[in-house]
Amino acid sequence: MAHKFDVKKAELLDSPDRLHILNPDENLDKLGLNTETVFADLGCGTGYFSLPAALRVKKVYALDVQEEMLEILRNKIKKEKIKNIDIILSGESTIPLPDNSVDIVFTANVFHELEDRISILVEIKRILSAGGRLVIIDWKKIEMDFGPPFEERLTEAEVISACENNSFDLLKKAVTGPYNYLLIFEVMKNSKVKNSC
Numbered sequence: 001m002a003h004k005f006d007v008k009k010a011e012l013l014d015s016p017d018r019l020h021i022l023n024p025d026e027n028l029d030k031l032g033l034n035t036e037t038v039f040a041d042l043g044c045g046t047g048y049f050s051l052p053a054a055l056r057v058k059k060v061y062a063l064d065v066q067e068e069m070l071e072i073l074r075n076k077i078k079k080e081k082i083k084n085i086d087i088i089l090s091g092e093s094t095i096p097l098p099d100n101s102v103d104i105v106f107t108a109n110v111f112h113e114l115e116d117r118i119s120i121l122v123e124i125k126r127i128l129s130a131g132g133r134l135v136i137i138d139w140k141k142i143e144m145d146f147g148p149p150f151e152e153r154l155t156e157a158e159v160i161s162a163c164e165n166n167s168f169d170l171l172k173k174a175v176t177g178p179y180n181y182l183l184i185f186e187v188m189k190n191s192k193v194k195n196s197c
Contacts, residue, residue, distance in 0.1 A: 022177050024052045030174050033057050040102040043110030047073040054085050063090040093119035097127045108137040112154050121166040125187050134185040156181050
């Protein structure tokens with residue numbers, strides 16, 4: 001069973017050191033966001049990407065399975081008086097958003113944690129608007145002194161295979177710092193889900 005990030009270590013998510021490892025603005029720059037974009041941050045944690053995304057887009061849906069993480073984000077939103085972030089407690093394999101409601105589904109260091117990738121990919125396909133994109137940032141499968149255990153990490157090829165087997169085409173790979181990779185997908189045209197990972 002893949003571990004979930006421990007909410008007791010939530011302060012690590014906002015550490016200044018993290019900016020050197022995974023800079024949110026540099027990565028959001030790669031996504032072609034604009035003031036009409038509806039952005040879903042799946043596994044948003046304390047809002048490391050949701051908050052800067054909110055400055056660029058029309059609406060952010062900040063989703064997480066841990067209410068404690070969302071409470072931290074709620075306090076930040078209140079303090080900074082941000083109006084365009086909706087905080088949503090999500091399920092492990094369901095996303096409580098309407099069909100065709102999101103332009104970008106974004107996950108950072110979350111995909112390796114998912115127990116049921118097939119169900120989540122089906123849900124992502126459902127909520128994406130026509131021409132929408134799935135963005136996955138995750139840990140490189142290398143030995144490190146921090147981050148998830150090596151055996152729980154996924155290679156780029158494993159993530160690409162899981163997505164391609166479930167109705168997504170790889171559009172782009174991007175450099176995203178020394179320890180992560182960034183993959184951008186779109187829904188396959190006339191796709192049928194193959195239900196395999």
